[in-house]
Amino acid sequence: MTLPSGDDAHCEDATDAKSNGASTSQPQSPLSSSNHGNGGSASSISSSTQPMRYPGLEQETRRICLRESQFDEEQVVRLLLQELHDRGFVDTFTKLQEESGYTLENEPIAQFRASILAGEWLKVEEALLTIGISTQEARNAALFLVKRQQFLELLEARKLKQALLILQNELSVLTDDVLQLHRLSSLLMCPSPEALRAAAGWDGGDGRSRFLVLESLQAYISPGKMVPVHRMETLFTQAIAHQCEACSYHVRSASQSLYVDHTCPTPVFPQGLQSSLRGHEDEVWYLAFSPDGRYLASASRDKTCIIWSMEDRSIVHRLSGHEGEVSYLAWSPNSKTIVSASSDKTLRLWDVNTGDLLQSFDGHDETVTSCRWLGDNDRFISGGMDHKIIIWSTNGSIIKQISSPRVHDLAVSVERSLLLVADEKTDIHAYDLSTLTFLYNLKEPAEVMSLALSADAQYCITGLCTGELHMWDLNTRLRMREFSGHTQGKYVIRCAFAGLDDCLITTGSEDGLAFVWNRDTGKLLARLRGHTKTTNVCTWSTAAGALATASDDKTICIWPAYHGAPSDMSGVSVQSPASQSSVASDDEDKSMASAAHSTTLSVDVAF
């Protein structure tokens, strides 16, 4: 395979232009001696993206190109040149320039770059006129950037008079942006170079600022003349991002290998029901994995919490002491303590190693509905039905308290200093976490049953009593996507983000299933059948590599991501987890209902 004649001609031209350099380098090339005789067979090991040239003959610069590429050869070679240059392969860089006939940059551009980096501003100014910036406006804007850098460097060197001259005579002519000029002139007042750098957000003439100017100037120069910085790296990053996006079950970190496409073996999640945990005597209402993934904690209507070991799925501790149902749990960031919230109006802090009660927190006047830690292991926040949000210290004292709407659920992002509160009606209220000041509202069409915030605090999902799940983009405060299919009414079902980078969305359902969707495509990926009654909560842990669901049938199901037997995706039917006790409670329900029916006929008298 050879290139079309047009390209050949082009190459010959190029080598002719610098045939001296090319011919001197030829004898040193190891490829010329070994590969010339047997054609392309041995060269198949060489990089396939790089068109090879075998400069064996003096005049005939014929190349054996192993494949035809849809991309322009000049562009590919110049990207390679840039990458080689960035990585410091100077010899190969010069050699490739000689061999291919392409240069990374032509002489004026190279000169231009060098003079910017050296701070030779007069040369830069001259070069700007010759490097082919098409319009006068663009040239002015580029010149402004250069002059601004010059101005700042003069200020840094305390050459105030010259700086002032530049500001008055040149910068003011080049722009109409009065604000920008005012800001620049205010820098004249800076008492020291350090203050100047801080005020201008600029890292000094010796820092990266000249590179940054160069990068900004790129916008005005044709990319064909000056290749945008780190172009190949950018393309690789984009390719990997695209591969991850196409992967529906993306639950493991993207392999950074450039040799193969990224794929998660389908379906990596979920692999089926691994175990069903029994231990609670009533409905299980909440689940939380410890941050280190070693434990799972469950909260139940039977007024206890259980800490399960994720290694052997055994009960580590049973935490009893609450006088009401336990409806919320939060692990401390170091996985050593856990806080439980209950309808007995208290929160309790437990030691995970010993199972002892460390502290009880008394301050709410109604059911405490939710709690979250605040990044360290000393403070957490709780909300209740009594219109209170309280920040607690683990020693039992109240650090801060505000009155708020009735808190039904709350979510926290410490990094973004954001607190989201779902009230008992249809609104989500956003607060600044550090000051507890109100920021904004998100309005839903129906009552919000649960709330979850992604780890990067960009997205939040809300589960509504109408059986819909809404995803909001918190940057734009717009509703982005709806998920539906599950059934939900007046009982709380907690939705959650799952998967790596929160790429999946899960929720339970009143029919006992758990639903898993892809966050970005909205595609339903799985319906998990492990419970016989309402699935109340779904929770994911990347550290444990599993999804856990809990249900009114008193059991907890673990759905691991990476191991376990493969199974069909329509949902895994397991043997009914309904134990003796749950059957008994069914009978109880019936007897209660029949008792109510059979007692006496309700009498209805209208006058």
Next chain:
Amino acid sequence: MGYMHQAFLGGKGIYACRDCHTHIAQRSCIESRQYTGQYGRAILFTDIVNVRAGQEDKRSMTTGVHIVRDIYCMRCNKYVGWTYIKAFEADQRFKEGKFILEREVIYDITRDWEVY
């Protein structure tokens, strides 16, 4: 059942479950106090919250045959009254979709004294 999403009522005259104090009805939704239930006096409401309905049942009452469902407090599951699904007498149709609460099992949490 699951974890209940509890609704709260505002304003004056809130009737709550006598056992677990869950808000159930508002005085502004009272249509008539002239009813009698199995525990005595009962009130007809147009709208109530935090209740769960049981099975449909056909009952003959003093005003004729009705299809009703008993209603229970959503939190403690206590019987609190019934709701009319269908009335067979034309002049009783107005009760369809409304709720009877037994006065005995609810109380007005905004008062510290009670009148029956």
